[in-house]
Amino acid sequence: MKKILSSVLALVMVITLGLTGCGQTEQEEAAPQFKSQILFKGSSTLAPVVSQMATEFIEEYETWDKVNPEFPEASLDIFVSAGGSSAGVKSVIDKTSDFGMVSREVKDEEKEKVANYSEYKLGLDVLTVSVNPQNPIAGMKDDLTTEEIRKIFSGEYKYWDDVAAGLPHNEIVVVTRDLGGGAHSVFQSNVMGDTQVKAEAIQEPSMGALVAKIMENKDAIGYASYGVVNQNEGKVMPLKVDGIAPTKENIVSGAYKISRPLLIVKDGELLPQEKAFMDFVMSEEGMNMVEKMGFVPAK
Structure with missing residues (x-):
């Protein structure tokens, strides 16, 4: 009788330990894996x-x-x-x-x-309206109105002497980000309004590529990120917009309007x-x- 009782107790202990082990495994499996x-x-x-x-x-x-x-x-x-x-x-x-x-x-x-x-x-960040420092406009006119920018980017102004008499009769090369992207939507709403950018504009896949295009072409103009312009100081010239320069003070105060x-x-x-x-x-x-x-x- 004692042997039978001992065997039953041993079997109960094995089953209990087995169930306890199963419970711990399920809990471990249920625990979320660390995402590194x-x-x-x-x-x-x-x-x-x-x-x-x-x-x-x-x-x-x-x-x-x-x-x-x-x-x-x-x-x-x-x-x-x-x-x-x-x-x-x-x-x-x-x-x-x-x-x-x-x-x-x-x-x-x-x-x-x-x-x-x-x-x-x-x-x-702000979108600066920037040109190549070798562009003759750099020494003649450091400020563009919203209306002038709109006419340049829409293609109404085709040559630099359309912008200001005395500038060379060189074709304006307009550079933008892809027209479906976030940067362009900021430029469209703050500058272009209902006027569309001309179809011939060069669309670049990144802000770095846009700035690079301005640096390599003296007749180029584009809306270049303030941060990326600062990363390429001296290689790109940001212009004032409606008399307001894209400076840190004007960005913080909201005076420079093409902000994001x-x-x-x-x-x-x-x-x-x-x-x-x-x-x-x-x-x-x-x-x-x-x-x-x-x-x-x-x-």
Whole structure:
């Protein structure tokens, strides 16, 4: 009888231990896996800024456990890819990235497609109306009115001597971003209004390419990012618009009108590791990087 009782008790213990083990496995499987990669997509203006921040963050910490001892010893990977502001918003809507980079205001209809929309403002940028320093206009006329800019970009003014007598009879080369992108929507609403940019305008895929085109062609004019112009100081000449120069003071005060925010957008709450990086982005160190890259920091 004692042997039978001992056998029954032993069997009960085995079953109990087995059930306990199964429960722990299910709990472990239910626990969310740590996500070591963070992906940013969007604005080609903002991409170099976020890339620089990511590089410094990775070089400082190397692995996630050095950011926070509660995190696992996993590779710290932050990927940044450019493609335009609209693509950045779409990547958040489609959940193909963790964050979208946007260098314009996000439209209400875009926000409505993001279940739990949130945004972080890194700084301000403006679109400067810029020319090659070798363009003769540099020594004759450093100021264009909104109406003159509209006539240049629409093609009503075809040659530089249409803009001002005494300038050479050289064809004006108009350079823009892609007409469906965020930068162009800012320029269209703030300058062009209902007037369309001429079909012959050269459309560049990034702000860096737009500025490069101005630098290589003395007859070119384009709306160049303030930050990218600062990164190429002396190689591009920004003009005043309606008498207002694109200076930091005029950008902060709002006096220079072709302005746009630099935003990072997100759907839902931040994961702890995402919060750690975004805290770095919005820190004093992060804001210093925004300024070093030529933009006006948010704080």
